[in-house]
Amino acid sequence: MDLKDLFLAPLYLALFYGIAFAARRNYTNSYTRKYFILALSLKFIGAIALGLIYQFYYGGGDTFNYHHHIKIFYEAFGQDFSLGLKLYLANGQPVPELTRYTSQMFWWQPHSTELFVVRMAVPLAFLCFNTYTVIALSFAFISFCGMWAMYITFIRIYPVAYKQFAIAIFFLPSVFFWGSGLMKDSLCIGALGWTFYGFYHVFIAKRNITQAGILGCIGIYILVSAKIYILLSFMPPALFWIFNENSTRIKSASLRLFLKPFLILAGAGAAYYGATNLTAGDERFDVEKIGERSKITQEYLSQYVASGSAYNIGQLDGSLGSIIQVAPKAVFISLFRPFLFEARNPVMLLSAIEAAVFLYLTLSLFYRTGLSKGFILIAAEPILTFCLIFSIIMAIGVGTTSGNFGTLVRYKIPLMPFFLSALYIMRFKAQAARSPKQQKNRVTA
Template sequence: MELKDLLLTPIYLAIFYGIAFSVRKKYTNVLTKKYFIPALSLKFLGAIALGLIYQFYYGGGDTFNYHYHTQIIYEAFLNSPSAGLQLIFGSTEGYNPDVALYAGRLYWYHASTEYAVVRIAAFFGLFCFDTYTVIGLFFAAMSFSGMWAMYLTFLRIYPLAYKKLAIAIFFLPSVFFWGSGLMKDSICIGALGWVFYGFYHTAILKRQIIFSALVGLLGVYLLISVKVYILLSFLPPALLWIFNENNRRIKSAAARMLLKPFFLLLGLGAGYIGATQLTEGDAKYDVEKIGERTKINSEYLTSQVANGSAYNIGSFDGSLGSMVKVAPQAVVVSLFRPFLFEARNPVMLLSALEAALFLYLTVNLFYKTGVIKSLQLIASQPILTFCFLFSIVLAIGVGTNSGNFGTLVRYKIPLMPFYLAALYIMQFMASAKRKARLNQPQLNNPRKLRQLAVTE
């Protein structure tokens, strides 16, 4: 960080807040308005804190490596705007004499996923004199837009839980810290929110189809460019969600039974085709190589850790069969670890507190509702089925691929809002069922019910 960070950051913060206050009325209602600015402020705080911790605690890291690349691109832009724009928007394949001088200094120039982040950061850098902290604020604002879209989508599905949903999406420390600054994770959590919004409004609600489809496709493009495995974890549960929603609308029980196998096979087939086509030839994510890559990643990351943050979920040889064998432990480590006694530093302690919250809510909910009734409730509500399946699939992926808690805390943030949101929605539904059995009204204030209408 430099002197210009101190000078320009307050100015750009004022600009961002001015924009936020001007658009808040359009995207909030009387009950959600109070969360808009605090949630955005936490994102800005997370972006600034990320840079400070990487500089003064870790002494460097990926976030500054991204900025190093943007500095070179900004230098190119000042010397030749054409060369700078080609580095941001042009192809990295082949030899281009106009950018060769600068491309040779960019060690991530041919690393597609990392350079995708560099492109976005360099583009934002053109508007702020390539100031690191301000680029982080741009990333935070972009991430917030997707997460607010995620919040609006959950509210459309279950508006009564608006307070708890705000906690699940905006106020988890790991999510607003790791998902706010100049990192891949900020792009991914924002893009996932746009995909969720676009998918629900296009395929389930069938409203604002053109706008929703465009927003969703933008999110899909970003996930494919940065972390395609998040999209691969999203697709199968999403296709099952479409089946469950449409299956519930079929009045004939016989027709539902006849069509159920067909829709399931269709969903599985579409998910497999999507996964293989999206990853074909990709050195990192090709389905044929994913087990091998997972084994290599896990062993490498574990071997690099000397501060006690490594974990072991059992041995696997890289085959998909061995991954299935360690899947239950991967889910436990992703959702409920590190335990409090495993925390070795302040960052791990925050993650351990969140994991303890997840464990407490899960055990408490299943205990109060009953295991069988809880599973029946999950199976009967498409949104719960989707959230839990997505969380479990992604938990298996990141749990087997990480090998230490330091990287796991970043990898798992996309699933955290969905898992916690599902727990809170399930909690409300179970409570409503208990009240119904006792003949108690669930909501006796029509005026408040009208206020719960989501403004989009």
Template structure:
């Protein structure tokens, strides 16, 4: 951060807040309105806080690498706009005479996902005089737009849980800290929100179809360029969600039961075809190579840690069978760890507190509802089935690929709103059922009193 950050950041904060107050009536109702500005505020806090932590605690890191390398994009756009545009739209990772002068300054020019973030940072730099903190605020705004879309969809699904869902989407410290600044994670969780919104409104509800599908397509575009494994984790449960929704609309119970296996088989087949086509030829995410890549990633990231934050979930030999064996441990480590006694630094302690909260809510909900009834409730509600499958699939992926809590805390933030949101929706459904049974019991007692009087 430089001196210009101190002068320009308050100015741009004022502009962003003015814009937020102007558009708030368009994107809120009487219940969600009060969360719009606080949710945006914590995103700004996360974006600025991330920069400060990386500068003064870590003394450098990815966020500054992205920004420093985006200076070449900013320079190209201001000095030679034609070359700058060519650089922005370059996706091949190959040098051309037009962009060679600027591309040679970018170490990650041939790394597609990192270069994608650099291009976005360079574009935002053009709007704010190449100022790190303001660029980070732009990332926060982009992320917030997707997360507000996610929240809007969740509230439409379970209006009575709008307060709790705001906590799940916006106010988890890890989510707004790691998902707000100049990082891939900010764009990913925002894009995931756009995909979720587009899928729910465009396919499940079939409302504002063109706008919803366009929103979802934008999210898919970003995820496919940043972290396609999030999209791959989303696709199978999302298709299963569609088939569950349409299956429930079949009036005949016999026809519904006969159609369910066909829906499941068709959904799994479509998900597999989508996943293999999306990743075909991709060195990192090709489905046919996923076991080997997982083994390599986990081993590499574990060896990079020297502060005691590494964890061990079992032996990965690169085969699919070894992935299946370690899957239960991966789920536990992603959702319920680190435990409080495993915290070695402030960042780990924050993550441990959240994991403890997740564990507490899960256990209390299962205890109050009953394990069998809980699973029956999940199976009967397509949104719950989707959320838990997505969270579990992504938990297996990130749990087996990270190898240490330092990277895991960033990798797992996309699953956290969905897992916690599902718990809150379950609790609301449980309260609703009790309320209905209570009213029925009151009516029965009134009838009995009337009969004896």
């Protein structure tokens, strides 16, 4: 960051707020309007805070590495536009005449997810004179748009919990801190929101199909290009959700009971087919090699961070069987750790507080409903089934590959809004089951 950031950031903030206030009336109602600007402001605060912490606390890091690469593209276009365009379109491929630029980029390689983020940011750099803070604010704004799509989707499914969904999606400190700045995580959590919006409106609500389809495809493209494991975690429960939702719309109870096992098998089969074929032939994410990749990644990250934040997930030998064995531990670590006494710095302390809240809400909910009734409640509500399966699949993935809480805090933010939203829905459902009056209020809402 330099003096240019101090002068330009306020101007662009005013521009972003002007766009937001103009758009608010089209994307809010009387209940959600008060959260729109507040949630956007938290995203902006998160973007600026992340840059400041990386600069003055960590002394550098990924966010400035992204900007380093963006600067090289920016300079290439300034020196020779045609050469800059060739550099932009090369996308990690070795081109001899570009060596003077590519030799400065340690992320210059084919299929680099980091390079994809850089290429997404390059057009933004031209709109703001390559100012780091403005690019970060732009990422926060883009991310907010996707997360607002996630928010209004949850509200359309369960409108009575609009306050709780706002907390789950916008007000978790880890989510708006790690998911707001010039980082891959910001793009991905926004893309996840568009993907969720698209799946629901196209396949379940069957409303706004064209708009939802376009947004959903944009979200899927970003996830495939940046963090495909998020999409791999999303697809199986999403496809299962579609079949499960359609089974609940069969009016005949006897026919629904008869067809449900077939619909479940069809949904599970479609989910498995989608997950395996999406990554077939990809050396990085092929399902058949996921155990081996998890072992390599977990060992690397555990050794890379020696600050006392590492955790032991158990023995991984590179097979899917070993992942299955450590899966329960991985889920617990991802959702409910670090504990408060394991926090080693302020950022980890925020994550520990969130994990403690998640643990308290989960235990108190199942204590009130009972374990068996709690699972019956989940099985009876398709959106609950989707949210919890997605959260569990992703928790297994990030829990087995992270190896330390420093990376886990970042990797798990996509699952956090869905898990907490599921807990809030379960609480409302449990209360409504005990209170006929409350059930009537939900129907009228």
